[in-house]
Amino acid sequence: MNDLSQIKKTLLIGIGNNGRSDDALGWKFLDEFSGREDLYDFEYRYQLQIEDSELVSRYETVIFVDASHEKLEKGFSFYTCLPAPTSAFTTHQLAPETVLWLTGELFDAPPKGYVMAISGIEWKLHFGLSNQAKKNFKNAIAYFKKEESSIV
Amino acid sequence: MKKKITIDPVTRVEGHGRVTIHLDEYGKVEDSFFHIVEFRGFERFIQGHPYWEAPVLVQRLCGICPVSHHLAAAKAIDQLVGVDPKDLSPAAFKLRKLMHYGQIFQSHALHFYYLTSPDLLFGMDAPVEKRNVLAVAVENKELARKGILMRKFGQEIIQAIAGKKIHGVAAVPGGVHKTFDPKEREYFLSGKDIPNIKTMIEWSLEIIEFIKGYHEKNRLLLDTFAAFPSGHLGMVDDFGNMELYHGKLRAIDSIGNITLPDVSTDDYQKYFLEGVERWSYMKFPYLKEIGREKGWNRVGPLARINICNAIPTPLAEKERQAFVSFTGKKVNNSTLYSHWARLIEILHCAEVMNDLLHDDEIMSDDLVREGKPRLEGIGIIEAPRGTLTHHYQVDEKGMITRCNLIVSTTHNNEAMNQAVKWVANNVISQKGAITDGMLNQVEVAIRAYDPCLSCATQALGQMPLKLELYNHIGELIDERFKSN
Known part of the structure; x- marks a missing residue:
């Protein structure tokens, strides 16, 4: 439950599962910013759900952070997320683009959206990142911290 | 070809x-x-785990109804520490009940608004790209928006008690580990941050009007689609009224004769058997006395409304009376009426949550009771989809040696x-x-x-x-x- 009377400007949503090796990247990214509650609110999620469209409507900026199966050039990719309906979804998970689209349809103008995708390698039942994912994570954090003031 | x-x-x-x-x-x-x-095969791999892990482990059965599994297991585990439902502290009982009714509220909202409403709004033959909640968001924004906010309300009730909306932990053996604080209560009552509980009641009444309107235009479809005689099973309180957290088991046949007369949940094994078929992993529970062929029962909202004498909250009871008047108070055996029944239960849950949120006892710190340990525990609860049974046996070290789960879908x-x-x-x-x-x-x-x-x-x-x-x-x- 967020204290909505003191809502922050930016919402960081980490998507993943820390019991599934590199799928922990999204959550770990949020951990890195703990102590920065003055600037961020944090949501740790296994998946995005329909109700998140209402939650993000309360923010100016939302950043979705997730592990990616893709081998990304720098080990990560940070890009603008534009609202878009996607037809293939279950009740259990939505794409970030769809969450923003639903926000626009049902609640308010959607916030500024970004996706931070970080390449993962291992997805087995295991606590802890693979060595390659650790490197990718480090690069993603370094990039984000450098660009942070222009993003949020 | x-x-x-x-x-x-x-x-x-x-x-x-x-x-x-x-x-x-x-x-x-x-x-x-x-x-x-x-x-x-949860029943098998949970064996060998200590009993106190069960309410946490079994939640992983489901992402929609984890609270139901958590609480059914918790009721069984209470018995393992010698605490029967009547022995729980009033605060623990009410907090569990609040979480349970929040769970049914959010699950029913998901079931109706996200999954069912496209069929009602666009028709069963509508193109596949229209048969989803995104299309509802485009064509009936108010319905979609209210559905989302209702589900969110129920989830936030769960989160306030269990720490998380999905797979949180509230129950401990003999009680709960956290109470409500005044700030949390204010969050749900004030309407400043989210639509409050009174709004939930209003919106529940509105959606019942929606389905009544649908019924008026499509009565033949509702009456006939997948209509067939069956038994109906659910839980009732001591007065025969609808009860979703703890009560007695009652079943009726397709014309209303009692086939299971308000028996203790602890005795379920005396009355039920489970059949198996070579073509499905899901079992087929039935009443022993009637037999496999005719002793099976529907469970869930329609069954619960069919079996109860009344609903113990005024607005939902009024709606139940309207509902049963369409069949002349006869048992309703038409599948699609389940949705209407589900919406009446949404209203009932909202009314119960309203009462509990105004009850100061949910802020008490008398949370856990102890008793004399036993080797067997049975917990039965009415989950959103129907009667849910968790049954555990343990050895003297408290390790689970046997587990039997009969989930609503199986019934x-x-x-x-x-x-x-x-x-x-x-x-x-x-x-x-x-x-x-x-x-x-x-x-x-x-x-x-x-x-x-x-x-x-x-x-x-x-x-x-x-x-x-x-x-x-x-x-x-x-x-x-x-x-x-």
Whole structure:
């Protein structure tokens, strides 16, 4: 439950599962910013759900952070997320683009959206990142911290 | 000629389902089966774990109703530490009840607004791209918006008590580990941050009006679609009123005769057996005394409304009376009325949450009781989809040696098979090929009972629904496959 009377400007949503090796990247990214509650609110999620469209409507900026199966050039990719309906979804998970689209349809103008995708390698039942994912994570954090003031 | 058609995307049924329909030489349906072909086996792998882990582990059966599994297991675990439901502290009882009614509220909202409403708004034959909540968001924004906010309200009640919306932990052996604080209560009552509980009651009444309007225009469909006689099972309180957290088991037959007369949940084994079929991993529970063929029961909202004498909250009771008046107070055996019944329960849950949120006892710190340990515990609860049983035996070190779970979907197994048979006989028989609309009607029939098949066999993840048509010599002549 967020204290909505003191809502922050930016919402960081980490998507993943820390019991599934590199799928922990999204959550770990949020951990890195703990102590920065003055600037961020944090949501740790296994998946995005329909109700998140209402939650993000309360923010100016939302950043979705997730592990990616893709081998990304720098080990990560940070890009603008534009609202878009996607037809293939279950009740259990939505794409970030769809969450923003639903926000626009049902609640308010959607916030500024970004996706931070970080390449993962291992997805087995295991606590802890693979060595390659650790490197990718480090690069993603370094990039984000450098660009942070222009993003949020 | 055999042909294969793939439908993408899958819509609104989670779990692994397969339907086979067998035709005779004239193309008439001879038989049909609804198979659950995925197996995970929680009952087995929970053995050897300490009993206090059970309420946490079993939540992983489901992402929609984890609270129901958590609380059913918690009730069983209470008994293992010598605490029966009547021995819980008032605060623990009320906090569990608040979480449980929040759970049913949010689950019913998901079931109706996200999964069912597209069929009602756009029709069963609507194009597949319209049969989802995104299309509802475009064409009926208010309905979609309220559905989302209602689900969110229920989830936030759960989060306030269990720490998380999904897979949180509230119950401990003999009680709960956290109380409500005044700030949390204010959050749900004030309406400053989110629409408050009074708004939830108003919106529940509104959505009941919506389904009444639908009923007025589509009464023949509601009366006839997948209508068949069956038993009905659920829980009632000492006065025979609807009870969802703890009560006695009552069952009636299709014309209202009592077949299970308000018995203690602790005695369920005296009355129930589970049958198995070679073509499904899901079992078929039935009343021993009546037998496998006729002793099966529907469970869930329609069954609960059929079996109870009354609903113990005023607005929902008024709606129940309106509901039963359409059948002249006879038992309602029509599948699609489940949705209307579900909405009456949404209202009931909102009223109960309202009462509990105004009860100062939810802020008490008298949370845990102790008793004399036992080796066996049984917890039965009314989950959103129906009666849910958790039963554990432990050794003297507290390690689980036996576990029996009868989930709501399992009780509804025969009913879902009957519903599929109805669609096969009335929609597909002698048509020669399967159309997309036909397939959706099979799903509509299943979805009325349960949008999530995973927990019945404890299946992992989302699986496809497959429909196969066989001719009289057993050749596959048509199939439809819905995948992600």
